[in-house]
Amino acid sequence: MEKRHELYAGKAKSVHATDDPDLLVLTFRDDTSAFDGERMESLARKGMVNNTFNAYIMEKLQAAGIPTHFEKRLSGTESLVKKLEMIPVECVVRNIAAGGLVKRLGVEEGKALSPPTFELFLKDDAKHDPMINESLAETFGWATPGQLAEMKSLTFQVNEVLKALFEEGDLLLVDYKLEFGLFKGQIVLGDEFSPDGCRLWDAKTREKLDKDRFRQGLGGVIEAYEEVGRRIGVRFD
Numbered sequence: 453m454e455k456r457h458e459l460y461a462g463k464a465k466s467v468h469a470t471d472d473p474d475l476l477v478l479t480f481r482d483d484t485s486a487f488d489g490e491r492m493e494s495l496a497r498k499g500m501v502n503n504t505f506n507a508y509i510m511e512k513l514q515a516a517g518i519p520t521h522f523e524k525r526l527s528g529t530e531s532l533v534k535k536l537e538m539i540p541v542e543c544v545v546r547n548i549a550a551g552g553l554v555k556r557l558g559v560e561e562g563k564a565l566s567p568p569t570f571e572l573f574l575k576d577d578a579k580h581d582p583m584i585n586e587s588l589a590e591t592f593g594w595a596t597p598g599q600l601a602e603m604k605s606l607t608f609q610v611n612e613v614l615k616a617l618f619e620e621g622d623l624l625l626v627d628y629k630l631e632f633g634l635f636k637g638q639i640v641l642g643d644e645f646s647p648d649g650c651r652l653w654d655a656k657t658r659e660k661l662d663k664d665r666f667r668q669g670l671g672g673v674i675e676a677y678e679e680v681g682r683r684i685g686v687r688f689d
């Protein structure tokens with residue numbers, strides 16, 4: 453496999469073509485963004501930590517029967533993935549109220565959500581990733597009803613697998629965002645799962661161990677990501 457030209461440079465990862473038209477290389481950079489890219493900073497080791505963390509999680513999900521784009525980790529910061537036609541819809545599940553939900557609805561942070569909630573957002577930084585719903589996604593052609601149903605079902609399956617995994621490390625999976633795409637017509641989990649795209653709290657102290665440390669200027673961001681990884685069995689280089 454040969455890494456070729458860059459196709460896209462996102463806020464945190466770069467995407468390269470390969471000599472196989474079905475495969476891409478994702479390079480996890482140290483760049484860290486918040487507030488739709490308004491705040492950008494480079495955090496040493498973040499690329500390696502998130503690439504390693506993501507590889508571990510994707511393998512767990514694949515083993516649990518969830519189709520993912522992940523093929524293998526190529527180096528500290530690079531992974532080989534299936535090339536997906538990305539669906540521009542972000543799927544968010546929440547087990548505990550935090551972040552946008554608290555702001556929007558005035559719910560108390562930390563309130564247990566039963567059953568867990570499911571929300572859709574349009575992946576569009578310029579529009580600040582607005583909240584959407586199934587009807588809008590269908591009408592504007594972002595995803596079909598069948599695709600949306602499949603994405604919702606897979607997002608909740610991920611919840612069962614990962615809540616249990618994090619629980620073993622004395623961690624609460626508060627919420628998370630997933631992105632899906634199409635590979636040869638099939639819905640497949642893409643992008644990444646790392647503390648950049650979810651909220652994880654220590655189960656006893658409720659200390660934040662995710663990207664909120666960056667958003668809220670709490671410091672110790674990468675140390676927290678590594679701590680979370682170690683607790684669930686990730687081995688960093």
Ligand code: ADP
Pocket residue numbers: 460461462463464465466467476521533534535536537538631633642643644
């Ligand atoms: P953003 O685009 O939000 O700034 P990133 O910096 O993480 O995000 O860039 C990675 C980009 O690659 C995202 O746009 C994501 O949707 C896309 N992507 C992730 N996995 C795949 C895949 N398997 N095939 C094609 N594109 C992908």
Ligand code: CDP
Pocket residue numbers: 542544550551552553581627628629648649650651663
């Ligand atoms: O994080 P924020 O308050 O902006 O939004 P949210 O709706 O509360 O986010 C829910 C979860 O999805 C959090 O774990 C976010 O980190 C994640 N998310 C993400 O990774 N990328 C986005 N564009 C939006 C949310």
